Amino acid sequence: MIKTKEGTKAIAEMVVNCKPEVVACYPITPTTGVATELNQYYADGLLKEYITVEAEFSAISSLVGASAAGARTFTVTGGQGLLYMHEVIVSIPGMRLPIVIVNGNRAVSSPLNIWNDEQDSILQRDAGWIQLYCKSIQEAVDSVPQAFYIAEKAMLPVMICIDGHYLTHAVEQVDVADAKAVDEFLPAFRPAMKLDPENPVSLGVYANPSYYQDFREDLVKDLEGSKKIIVEAGKKWGKLTGREYGLVHGHMAKDAERVIVGLGSAMDNAIAVVNELRRKGEKVGALHIRSFRPFPREEIRAMLAGKKVGVIDRALSVGSQAPLYIEVQEALAGTNAEVSSFYGGLGGRGIKRVLVADLFEKLKKGPSKGWIASSGKELPLK
CATH class of the missing domain: 3.40.50.920 (Rossmann fold)
Structure with missing residues (x-):
């Protein structure tokens, strides 16, 4: 349905339509609007779980546990908030957790600046995340269900990067696919492996020199292999909406x-x-x-x-x-x-x-x- 909406609100609506099971956020400019909208959706009973945390490090850490237990997870951040997450950000790909982040691109300190550039996410480019950069609000909204699709099929995290203020705070006519259409595109998340008391496993365990490099080689191979899934998701979304995206x-x-x-x-x-x-x-x-x-x-x-x-x-x-x-x-x-x-x-x-x-x-x-x-x-x- 085509609506006239601010970027943050359109993104939040699409996130809800993707039915995440755990959302954890700490609001920060320029993506505060997404966090507050999702909090309101939770208050209205439209989100399963919304964790209000004291900092970005806690937000991403909460999602590590939730994703490892088999939940579809989401958070939003930008700028210094993304940098504060960095220690956990670099751990997530190796654990193969399909967490999705919307990052409102923002300059990094110092000097302090809350406006847009792409330094925050570029600093994370070698962490092992899939990074998708959007040139419009419509592309950002359409990238949300695709990000869940890609992440959960590749078993790798996805960062959707949108220009702070230029896209987060702009108001445009946007086609926000409804929950029924998203359900047709995005299957329920059923991980092959998760933390389960009935079937105990360990994630992120110690690897000695005989094995560590093998894990990293596999990560490099699988991240490269995710190109096919990105293209597949774009074509599938294009058939549903008429808007196809690729690499x-x-x-x-x-x-x-x-x-x-x-x-x-x-x-x-x-x-x-x-x-x-x-x-x-x-x-x-x-x-x-x-x-x-x-x-x-x-x-x-x-x-x-x-x-x-x-x-x-x-x-x-x-x-x-x-x-x-x-x-x-x-x-x-x-x-x-x-x-x-x-x-x-x-x-x-x-x-x-x-x-x-x-x-x-x-x-x-x-x-x-x-x-x-x-x-x-x-x-x-x-």
Whole structure:
């Protein structure tokens, strides 16, 4: 059903329609709205269990126990809250617990900033979680049931990453699939193994040097293998709703000579600029990377080989090169692609259409690296 809703409220409604058995939250900007909405749904009898905790570390720890016992679980956080969860975050994939998190992307301290960039989730990129980045509220809402589907089939946790404020607090017309439609898509969670007094098992136990690396090798293999499940979930959801999602979304990228690549809502501006420049006869395109983990190397290589590529990073790897740029450059090695690195949009600083248009101009001159400008007159759209 199409409704006009704020992003956080639309996400909360979809979470309820997925019937999680245990939700544990500690509210933090910019996702407080999701936590408070879910608390109200619990008060109204529409959620089985909502645990009010004193901190994010407790929220994620509560879900470890619940998920290990066989429950479908969910939490929401962002920024410093996600960082506070880190010790538990890195343990969850190895225990094969299909926990789902919605992370409202937010800058990290210091200095203190509650606005949007992608530094918080990028810092978790090597933890072993599936990470899905959304460019719109509709995509974020649609990614919730898909995340449960993917997590519970791959037996790996999923982090849905949405731009704080730009998506969490925006109000749009959104199609929120009802519980009946979600039931058709998402089967009940029936784990092959769980903590059960009648059939005792142990999770997360000690592994000595003879075995530890084997466990990590299996995790690497299974995370890579989850690509097929992500694509499968997207196609199945597409048949149900008409909105299909995959590992990447290319917009006029196939025949483009210059392509802007990025994560999250900034890519909607990139798509708008592509449409305008195409009307002027310029062969440009955009590529939104939805699945940052597992990283879609083959898809990127097939789509961008030999092109002039500009990568927008809204996160830093201090002391090295920008995180997404490193990944894209590696994927395109040996293809004659010219890859440029543009980083900025930090702490809520917007990446306006005029700035994206300027990046397309820079690509004409060959590979370059640098900060994205912080101001500029907006590019009018016809």
